[in-house]
Amino acid sequence: MKMLNWSVAALTVALSAAGSVLAEQAAAAALPFPSSCPGVTATSRYKLSAAPGWNYALLATGLSTPRGLVFDSEGHLLILQSGQGVTAHTIGADGCISSSKTVIQMAQLNHGIALSPDGKTLYVSASPTVWSYSYDAKTMSATGQTVVVKGMNQGGHASRTLAIPPNKPSLLIVSLGSDGNIDVAAAKKETGRALVKVFDMSKVPSGGYTYNTQGWYLGYGLRNEIAIVFDGNNMVWGVENSGDQLTRSANSTSSVDVHINNPAEELNYLGDPSKSNENWYGYPVCWTVGDPSVITDKTFKVGQQFVIAPNATLNDKTCADTSTPPRLSIKAHSAPIDGKFDKDFENMFVSLHGSWNRQPATGYKVIQIPFEKLESGAYDPVAPQDSAAGYLDILWTQNEGSCSSASCLRPTGIAWHPDTSRMYVASDGSPGELYILYKASE
Numbered sequence: 001m002k003m004l005n006w007s008v009a010a011l012t013v014a015l016s017a018a019g020s021v022l023a024e025q026a027a028a029a030a031l032p033f034p035s036s037c038p039g040v041t042a043t044s045r046y047k048l049s050a051a052p053g054w055n056y057a058l059l060a061t062g063l064s065t066p067r068g069l070v071f072d073s074e075g076h077l078l079i080l081q082s083g084q085g086v087t088a089h090t091i092g093a094d095g096c097i098s099s100s101k102t103v104i105q106m107a108q109l110n111h112g113i114a115l116s117p118d119g120k121t122l123y124v125s126a127s128p129t130v131w132s133y134s135y136d137a138k139t140m141s142a143t144g145q146t147v148v149v150k151g152m153n154q155g156g157h158a159s160r161t162l163a164i165p166p167n168k169p170s171l172l173i174v175s176l177g178s179d180g181n182i183d184v185a186a187a188k189k190e191t192g193r194a195l196v197k198v199f200d201m202s203k204v205p206s207g208g209y210t211y212n213t214q215g216w217y218l219g220y221g222l223r224n225e226i227a228i229v230f231d232g233n234n235m236v237w238g239v240e241n242s243g244d245q246l247t248r249s250a251n252s253t254s255s256v257d258v259h260i261n262n263p264a265e266e267l268n269y270l271g272d273p274s275k276s277n278e279n280w281y282g283y284p285v286c287w288t289v290g291d292p293s294v295i296t297d298k299t300f301k302v303g304q305q306f307v308i309a310p311n312a313t314l315n316d317k318t319c320a321d322t323s324t325p326p327r328l329s330i331k332a333h334s335a336p337i338d339g340k341f342d343k344d345f346e347n348m349f350v351s352l353h354g355s356w357n358r359q360p361a362t363g364y365k366v367i368q369i370p371f372e373k374l375e376s377g378a379y380d381p382v383a384p385q386d387s388a389a390g391y392l393d394i395l396w397t398q399n400e401g402s403c404s405s406a407s408c409l410r411p412t413g414i415a416w417h418p419d420t421s422r423m424y425v426a427s428d429g430s431p432g433e434l435y436i437l438y439k440a441s442e
Ligand SMILES: *[C@@H]1O[C@H](CO)[C@@H](O)[C@H](O)[C@H]1NC(C)=O
Pocket: 250, 251, 252, 253, 254, 296, 297
């Protein structure tokens, strides 16, 4: 009996040792999907739904306005928390966050974060400035702060999205929005507003590039291109926050409020970031039709562009002749913030922060835009250019129509885990949160 007990104990020890090795191998092979995380309680202010085949879990709450997300080369998630800085988060074997560390403490930081493809240079932005740091993923530390782009303090929209083409690691893309809703002066790209620019980080001049006068263009007439996304050819797509409160005046005695579904938010093809793109995308003159039915003086299709008050020299034909329209329209006022393709470049996922200028409200969700590879080899949305329904909801707030910024999910940054099993999605409402979103069965 004694002998047997000893054997059972020995066997138990042996089995549990084998079990923990197996568990470690399993963890390395596949990170589990936690249904909840220790000490993390969902807000009671809103209920979420996920599309069939999708699931989600809340990983963190109490973050400070989380915006950009990026994974480092050791699998830590870096979060730019606006007004605070950058934090690094270790994902534990249970799929939850096991520890967190402050990487950069700087209240000015408000949105942009990018890591060079080799993982060694971290870029972060505040409204006027982009800085670089040497980054050590093992210790999660950033040193050697250097100004790389300066002179962006030009009012209005404050986020400066940063992105590095995966195949051109020395290039840094910096997006800068308009000063206000209709920034008349920004029709000229020399203002350095309502456009996207590219800078070569291997040749940064002493003191940094001056945004307005240096670098090259990746499109202008882009009101506020917050989401900058690379497709499978490393070509750039921008997702644009378009205007508010628009009317249409067919003549001096007529003015129609068209703002509920116009102008559409835009998915724009910006192309190869290594070449200057000086195409004009229409802002602040040409706006994209989201709902043609309310523009009663003329027949439009979704995706065509209109002017607020046509006259002999500047009218809808001017737009058709000179402006590059979006490739796809997204519902007006949705407020796209970030976008990422899946690993096979079959879908672009976009976070929609949510509307303030639309009743019923819209956005407050994550959408999926199906893409296809054309015979030419280019990636392109599946939906035609005149579609208003070229995307699906993946994760949304149940009471979308009555949402406000205080009461619903506020999706911002999106990052895929390096193993591509799950997307991390930040929400910058109060409290700031972090979710994972993943395929429920595969
Ligand atoms: C002005 O435009 C409105 C809307 O299309 C139209 O009904 C009206 O007849 C126009 N007025 C003039 C003076 O052309």
